[in-house]
Amino acid sequence: MASNIPAAGTPGATAAVDASTPRVGSSPEPRRFGPLTRQMFVRYAGASGDFNPMHYDDTFAQRAGYRSVFSQGMHQAALLATFATDWLGAENVRRFAVRFREQVWPDDVLTCIGVVTAIEERPDGRLVSVDLTATRQTGGVAVTATADFLLPR
Amino acid sequence: MSSPVGATGTEFEFPIERGKIREFALAMQSEAPAYLRPDAVIPPTFLINAARWAPEGARVEVGFDRRRLLHGEQEYVFHGPLPRAGQTLYATERVADRYEKPGRRGGVMKFAVIVTEFRDEAGTLVAEGRATFIETAKPTEEK
Numbered sequence: 001m002a003s004n005i006p007a008a009g010t011p012g013a014t015a016a017v018d019a020s021t022p023r024v025g026s027s028p029e030p031r032r033f034g035p036l037t038r039q040m041f042v043r044y045a046g047a048s049g050d051f052n053p054m055h056y057d058d059t060f061a062q063r064a065g066y067r068s069v070f071s072q073g074m075h076q077a078a079l080l081a082t083f084a085t086d087w088l089g090a091e092n093v094r095r096f097a098v099r100f101r102e103q104v105w106p107d108d109v110l111t112c113i114g115v116v117t118a119i120e121e122r123p124d125g126r127l128v129s130v131d132l133t134a135t136r137q138t139g140g141v142a143v144t145a146t147a148d149f150l151l152p153r
Numbered sequence: 154m155s156s157p158v159g160a161t162g163t164e165f166e167f168p169i170e171r172g173k174i175r176e177f178a179l180a181m182q183s184e185a186p187a188y189l190r191p192d193a194v195i196p197p198t199f200l201i202n203a204a205r206w207a208p209e210g211a212r213v214e215v216g217f218d219r220r221r222l223l224h225g226e227q228e229y230v231f232h233g234p235l236p237r238a239g240q241t242l243y244a245t246e247r248v249a250d251r252y253e254k255p256g257r258r259g260g261v262m263k264f265a266v267i268v269t270e271f272r273d274e275a276g277t278l279v280a281e282g283r284a285t286f287i288e289t290a291k292p293t294e295e296k
Contacts, residue, residue, distance in 0.1 A: 047173075047176045049201075078180065078196065082185075086183070095231065097227070
């Protein structure tokens, strides 16, 4: 695990979060996750405590009528959360709301995009509201989210 | 067996563990140092883990057929600085709403909104989770 700690300046490091001057309409570089693997689904199952076999047992999923296992909706939500917190700061999130749209399958590639929709100056900081979307390689929308981040001045 | 609107579960303990945050950060493919420090903050969707700590009977009953159950929406609101590793939260579930809509191909779709309140050791409300569950009108099909 220690090797996963990024040096300052690498993506995800606090110093690399350029949240100082968000404006309505501003967007970060899109980020891709994937191709997604069954191992990622299993890792999320363990991390979240959701052991529904629909997400790691192909026999179970096929018996239920699906072509294979598919990813947990909350797994996609967590990937979108990584995109958003790398953009505006892990410590700054104050609201994160996701809507599950379309199933995500092994080998899918998700592309995350985001845009600032509103900025409110408050006594305790600058409240930045964003829209977030994770789209499959087919163009189908997997999950959408709205979130608020309180940026310290 | 389903809990009516307004019904509450019983409060249960939810310790925020550093190792669990680290495991969650790995699963979300985040390398943010804020999730790796000894006083790590929780990721935006980390509170989904609270359910693992609920003793038998502490949660409200959604009461939907598991074969037709979908998780439609999930929201987390934080009323101040994020909870950190080492803190203990106290969680209570509540049935906030139930409603129905006609299914696209007939039948009835049922919705249930379950709110979980998270309080700190002093009893201050620090976070809320709001889950919308759907029972589809027919057995779930691939879109």
